[in-house]
Amino acid sequence: MVLIPSLLRSRSIVLLFLILFTSLPLSAQRPLGERAVKSKIDHEVTHASQSVTGRECRDHVAWLADDARGGRLAGTLGAIDSANYIERFFMNQSLKPGGLNGNWRQSFIIPGRTGQRGPLETSNLLRLKVSEEALRSVDLKYASEFLPHADSPDSILSGDCVFTFGDLIASDPRGRDPLKDRIVILPVPEALSRKDLGDFCEQITSRGSTGLILVGEGAVPADLQRPDSWTLGSGDRLPIPVVRVFATGCNKLWKISGRPERSWIFQSTDDGPLPMGRPRIDLEIRREGRDLSQGSNVLARFMGSDPQLRSEFVVIGAHYDHVGRGMIDGLSRGGKGEIHNGADDNASGVAAMLEIAEAYALLSKKPKRSILFVAFDAEELGLHGSSAFVASSGYDHEQLHGMINLDMIGRNDLQSVMVGKRSSDVSLGIHLARSAKALGMTLEEEGMEEFLDRSDQAPFLRAGIPSVFFFGGLHDDYHMPQDDLESVRPEKISNVARLAFLTSWFLANEAESVSSEPTSN
Numbered sequence: 158m159v160l161i162p163s164l165l166r167s168r169s170i171v172l173l174f175l176i177l178f179t180s181l182p183l184s185a186q187r188p189l190g191e192r193a194v195k196s197k198i199d200h201e202v203t204h205a206s207q208s209v210t211g212r213e214c215r216d217h218v219a220w221l222a223d224d225a226r227g228g229r230l231a232g233t234l235g236a237i238d239s240a241n242y243i244e245r246f247f248m249n250q251s252l253k254p255g256g257l258n259g260n261w262r263q264s265f266i267i268p269g270r271t272g273q274r275g276p277l278e279t280s281n282l283l284r285l286k287v288s289e290e291a292l293r294s295v296d297l298k299y300a301s302e303f304l305p306h307a308d309s310p311d312s313i314l315s316g317d318c319v320f321t322f323g324d325l326i327a328s329d330p331r332g333r334d335p336l337k338d339r340i341v342i343l344p345v346p347e348a349l350s351r352k353d354l355g356d357f358c359e360q361i362t363s364r365g366s367t368g369l370i371l372v373g374e375g376a377v378p379a380d381l382q383r384p385d386s387w388t389l390g391s392g393d394r395l396p397i398p399v400v401r402v403f404a405t406g407c408n409k410l411w412k413i414s415g416r417p418e419r420s421w422i423f424q425s426t427d428d429g430p431l432p433m434g435r436p437r438i439d440l441e442i443r444r445e446g447r448d449l450s451q452g453s454n455v456l457a458r459f460m461g462s463d464p465q466l467r468s469e470f471v472v473i474g475a476h477y478d479h480v481g482r483g484m485i486d487g488l489s490r491g492g493k494g495e496i497h498n499g500a501d502d503n504a505s506g507v508a509a510m511l512e513i514a515e516a517y518a519l520l521s522k523k524p525k526r527s528i529l530f531v532a533f534d535a536e537e538l539g540l541h542g543s544s545a546f547v548a549s550s551g552y553d554h555e556q557l558h559g560m561i562n563l564d565m566i567g568r569n570d571l572q573s574v575m576v577g578k579r580s581s582d583v584s585l586g587i588h589l590a591r592s593a594k595a596l597g598m599t600l601e602e603e604g605m606e607e608f609l610d611r612s613d614q615a616p617f618l619r620a621g622i623p624s625v626f627f628f629g630g631l632h633d634d635y636h637m638p639q640d641d642l643e644s645v646r647p648e649k650i651s652n653v654a655r656l657a658f659l660t661s662w663f664l665a666n667e668a669e670s671v672s673s674e675p676t677s678n
């Protein structure tokens with residue numbers, strides 16, 4: 158959940174609210190939507206909800222809130238790895254990609270971070286192989302034998318090579334373009350200006366090239382002490398990965414190619430770009446923190462059964478990012494430099510979302526509407542993932558039937574949970590009350606208005622989509638390095654996950670939602 162400085166001062170008031178209202182039931186709801194509550198909860202649905210266990214939730218939190226994730230600051234490797242973990246889990250439940258054009262992801266730019274990049278990782282790889290199947294391969298040494306260009310996009314790439322000495326005109330214009338789908342190897346006798354490099358990249362990219370390897374005198378960095386600054390990044394991304402290969406690296410390259418460099422140069426001067434039989438290249442460029450301005454939501458669908466209603470979605474969301482090492486002002490409440498694992502905030506919500514996805518996958522009877530799971534990125538930096546989703550996910554707002562947000566649900570009382578929603582979303586309230594009753598849980602609504610703007614339900618509410626925020630309540634470790642696995646209560650997570658699962662089931666199956674006239678909130 159987003160930290161608001163003023164809240165820290167009023168925290169005691171919030172806690173007072175918590176204490177005062179913990180034992181109060183949901184304010185009495187008049188049974189407006191009788192049709193929504195008439196039937197008993199299907200046995201199979203109850204059974205699926207029970208598949209959510211505290212142990213499984215704890216396992217997810219343990220992985221996401223491990224020190225190895227480094228606090229999951231948006232854009233850092235720990236966050237990227239977490240997104241991959243979530244995507245893999247969705248895949249393993251046989252869910253379908255939920256993004257545009259069959260993508261698992263929705264990428265977006267995090268405002269205010271344009272051009273911010275993390276340092277290159279030493280695990281960058283440039284491997285030369287005799288052939289795809291070859292057992293023999295040679296890895297170039299990072300920094301001493303090769304370096305990615307500072308403006309190179311991060312990438313994982315395999316491909317065959319084409320040699321050119323700069324002249325890109327193919328000798329046989331009727332044939333296949335030799336640049337297409339190949340990595341270009343280009344000797345640079347003198348240092349190449351950033352503009353010339355950019356222009357050259359544009360040119361070969363338009364012809365289908367997938368990467369560029371610079372070799373020769375001009376590829377030698379001026380300052381090998383600081384590899385990442387060998388060419389200062391301009392902040393302008395190159396369209397394809399660009400790598401420079403230095404002396405001994407070049408020797409390895411020519412050796413595997415079967416010919417010395419000068420022989421390639423002679424022939425290509427006459428014939429134009431020359432496809433190379435070998436080497437075949439594996440290239441990986443990764444940065445610790447890659448492009449810090451890139452956010453990535455992870456989306457997965459579980460399709461409903463009703464021919465008409467299945468084009469509508471109930472969104473179940475949880476943000477997976479946290480505040481890293483607390484180095485960004487305004488995000489941490491203490492412990493600058495220490496890893497903030499964010500076990501409650503919000504590994505707990507992600508764990509619940511994943512287990513809800515698994516519960517749906519277990520059902521043979523599908524809900525009428527579809528379910529869309531969204532793991533939001535960059536929530537802590539200002540709800541950027543959820544804002545990007547609502548603004549440009551490709552789903553019309555009319556298709557979004559409701560939204561359930563899970564953020565910080567792993568602490569405090571096991572049998573009660575705070576729920577933030579608009580009182581005007583009447584049928585949502587009915588579904589919540591019914592689900593809570595079935596599970597013997599208590600809902601606390603009082604004092605939640607002030608939290609409605611502070612997590613990923615906010616952009617959905619602004620778009621007029623009925624939404625509910627499940628929240629376990631604040632605690633002393635909120636946005637502190639002490640928000641660790643040990644203090645999370647796995648049974649709280651599984652209880653809230655079951656509640657959210659049932660609520661989503663009722664939302665997905667209702668004939669239509671009942672809302673009173675729009676009110677002030």
Ligand SMILES: [Zn+2]
Pocket residue numbers: 158159160502537636
């Ligand atoms: Zn937070």
